[in-house]
Amino acid sequence: MAGIYLDNNATTRVDDAVVEAMLPLFTQHFGNASSMHAFGGAVGGLIEKARQQVQALLGAAHDTEIVFTASGTESDNTAILSALEAYPKKRTIITSVVEHPAVLSLCDYLENKRGITVHRIPVDSRGNLDIDAYKAALSPDVAIVSFMWANNETGTLFPIEELAKMAKAVGALFHTDAVQAVGKIPMRLADSAIDMLSLSGHKLHAPKGVGALYVKRGTRFRPMLRGGHQERSRRAGTENAPGIVGLGKAAELALQHMADENTRVRALRDKLERAILAAVPNCFVTGNPDVRLPNTANIAFEYIEGEAILLLLNENGIAASSGSACTSGSLEPSHVMRAMGVPYTAAHGATRFSLSRDTTEEEINHVIAVVPGIIERLRALSPYWSKSGADAKGFAPVYS
Amino acid sequence: MWNYTDKVKEHFFNPKNAGALETANAVGEVGSITCGDALKLMMKVNPDTNVIEDARFQTFGCGSAIASSSALTEMIIGKTVDEALVITNRDIAEYLGGLPPEKMHCSVMGAEALRAAIANFKGEEWVDDHEEGELVCKCFGIDAAMIERAVTVNNLTTLEEVTNYTKAGGSCQTCHEKIEEVLEAVLAKQAAKPPEKSPLLPVAGIKPAPAPAPKADAPVAAAPKMTNVQRMQSIMMAIEEIRPQLQRDGGDVELVDIDGKDIYVRLSGACTGCSQSASTMMGVQMKLVEKLGEFVRVKPASMLVGA
Numbered sequence A: 001m002a003g004i005y006l007d008n009n010a011t012t013r014v015d016d017a018v019v020e021a022m023l024p025l026f027t028q029h030f031g032n033a034s035s036m037h038a039f040g041g042a043v044g045g046l047i048e049k050a051r052q053q054v055q056a057l058l059g060a061a062h063d064t065e066i067v068f069t070a071s072g073t074e075s076d077n078t079a080i081l082s083a084l085e086a087y088p089k090k091r092t093i094i095t096s097v098v099e100h101p102a103v104l105s106l107c108d109y110l111e112n113k114r115g116i117t118v119h120r121i122p123v124d125s126r127g128n129l130d131i132d133a134y135k136a137a138l139s140p141d142v143a144i145v146s147f148m149w150a151n152n153e154t155g156t157l158f159p160i161e162e163l164a165k166m167a168k169a170v171g172a173l174f175h176t177d178a179v180q181a182v183g184k185i186p187m188r189l190a191d192s193a194i195d196m197l198s199l200s201g202h203k204l205h206a207p208k209g210v211g212a213l214y215v216k217r218g219t220r221f222r223p224m225l226r227g228g229h230q231e232r233s234r235r236a237g238t239e240n241a242p243g244i245v246g247l248g249k250a251a252e253l254a255l256q257h258m259a260d261e262n263t264r265v266r267a268l269r270d271k272l273e274r275a276i277l278a279a280v281p282n283c284f285v286t287g288n289p290d291v292r293l294p295n296t297a298n299i300a301f302e303y304i305e306g307e308a309i310l311l312l313l314n315e316n317g318i319a320a321s322s323g324s325a326c327t328s329g330s331l332e333p334s335h336v337m338r339a340m341g342v343p344y345t346a347a348h349g350a351t352r353f354s355l356s357r358d359t360t361e362e363e364i365n366h367v368i369a370v371v372p373g374i375i376e377r378l379r380a381l382s383p384y385w386s387k388s389g390a391d392a393k394g395f396a397p398v399y400s
Numbered sequence B: 001m002w003n004y005t006d007k008v009k010e011h012f013f014n015p016k017n018a019g020a021l022e023t024a025n026a027v028g029e030v031g032s033i034t035c036g037d038a039l040k041l042m043m044k045v046n047p048d049t050n051v052i053e054d055a056r057f058q059t060f061g062c063g064s065a066i067a068s069s070s071a072l073t074e075m076i077i078g079k080t081v082d083e084a085l086v087i088t089n090r091d092i093a094e095y096l097g098g099l100p101p102e103k104m105h106c107s108v109m110g111a112e113a114l115r116a117a118i119a120n121f122k123g124e125e126w127v128d129d130h131e132e133g134e135l136v137c138k139c140f141g142i143d144a145a146m147i148e149r150a151v152t153v154n155n156l157t158t159l160e161e162v163t164n165y166t167k168a169g170g171s172c173q174t175c176h177e178k179i180e181e182v183l184e185a186v187l188a189k190q191a192a193k194p195p196e197k198s199p200l201l202p203v204a205g206i207k208p209a210p211a212p213a214p215k216a217d218a219p220v221a222a223a224p225k226m227t228n229v230q231r232m233q234s235i236m237m238a239i240e241e242i243r244p245q246l247q248r249d250g251g252d253v254e255l256v257d258i259d260g261k262d263i264y265v266r267l268s269g270a271c272t273g274c275s276q277s278a279s280t281m282m283g284v285q286m287k288l289v290e291k292l293g294e295f296v297r298v299k300p301a302s303m304l305v306g307a
């Protein structure tokens, strides 16, 4: 087995069919879509086809609602900054404590440097949004509400449609960071209250460095990048034509694999989770197990540390990821684990396995066979663990 | 992925001297589960010769924490207590062929556990002297207070000077924006001081009398006007609301002083003395900003000049 890749929420393998669709764009259809000749015209047509493919995946009413960008991060930044600029009198943003840094860091910056009021709505122990706190924060001063559709660490889904309707009721724009949700769960934006939605190519088997922002027709919009009139002046800069064509193809494939993702992949994820929970003591699933992406399992192993787990998994040819502090070089465990109140004893050992349509049953069986031994091995080293099990009381180090 | 040396990998994948040592007569326990690493070092010291005859460890932590612990035991076995005492965290890192800068704290933990264990053997009490505010530069473990001190004492004005004096910002550079913010804040504070050098002004390390009221502070737009007493009460109430959550993690927070937009607090219990306090501080700050409807900055009480 050539390595088992269970880190698809970090990035995915580019589908062979996507690569094939992109290749002609480099040497054959290399023109600039804005040019007044056949070289350009061919590329323009391919980009418009990609726009329709993304429209179809999102169930959007119009292809012109899709604006291609260079990443999920750019889409998130564009949406929030656009709302503030389009509604200069409104000086408040609502978001959640568990967003991706693409939203959280921007909000911190806007708060510190531009005096914008930011409400960060908390979540409960399963990662569900505190709807009452959200209600209380809504006001006519809110320029934009931005909630992620699916959490990248736990896969937990927010009730986006309901949240969007509540924002509309006070006249606020509603944006969702759907980078993890697009391609994994079905969507119909044509019938939705969502004004803007971010997606990223590399999370759905397209290449890195291409994304899109859905902007519902009629939504006030101000571009973040000004320059040429590409993307109907919504995003200046010569289009990343190969990337866009790749994203279009990936969107088409995602639609075809949607059923597989929600049946076979979901079943594999559930099998993995059940087997680990049964074989390993003192571990639990984080997030809301009932309302989440079909591909994500986040398991917190108590009394051991995530980076050590990843290193041993890697030795066994398994790629996973961790919200552990040590993998990022900081000392604090993931803000998502902390926001859910996962105790430190477990937050440091939270490990994410994220599957994709490429994942096979054979791979999952191998992971199931290997994980319990790894956990046992690390616990044998841990001062918080004794032969009889968890022993947090028996160890009381000096500055704790 | 971290670029670990072969030596680090060797000590992580096949740690030496792991596990409990039943015959130990010197035990050092440092770190905390909150911070993500903790180490229990157990040694068997010959009371006649003071030679460390055996050493074992139990570690909760990442790859380099486990490797550092393993390396430490190998380094001290056979040494006398006094010989062992001169081992520094750098020696541990060097033994491992180097550690990534962000991981140097793992070697620090090893050196501290050693000191704690030796103190235990000698019947002394080991006090952890490691005090960290919010780390600004992770590569060199420099906090805001250290930068502020260097800037004030040496009249520094540029980022380059700060790097030259403190090393902060000299490696990966991700902290440059934060260093500039600290620098700007200090310079702004200096500029706000009356130009003539009054003999009553603090020279260094003396806390100026707290200003009677944050007079010049224009209220942030849209913040409802509160009297100073109301404001103080809201701050105290907000702190009270945060405490149960911290207490659940074995910590606590206490309000020490309010100086305009600067709210000074003291953290205690789990988390003092580790960088985790930085994120706890941030949490407290977020809560206060939310409650007050104005921007305030939460600082550790240790940053009160002279405290």
Ligand SMILES: Cc1ncc(COP(=O)(O)O)c(C=O)c1O
Binding pocket: A009, A010, A070, A071, A072, A073, A074, A100, A102, A148, A150, A151, A152, A177, A179, A180, A200, A201, A202, A209, A211
């Ligand atoms: C929820 C979420 N939002 C945004 C991003 C950023 O996307 P990109 O890597 O395309 O900038 C990611 C991926 O890292 C993500 O998981």
Ligand code: FES
Binding pocket: B136, B137, B138, B139, B140, B168, B169, B170, B171, B172, B173, B174, B175, B176
């Ligand atoms: S954090 Fe790397 S140089 Fe400061």
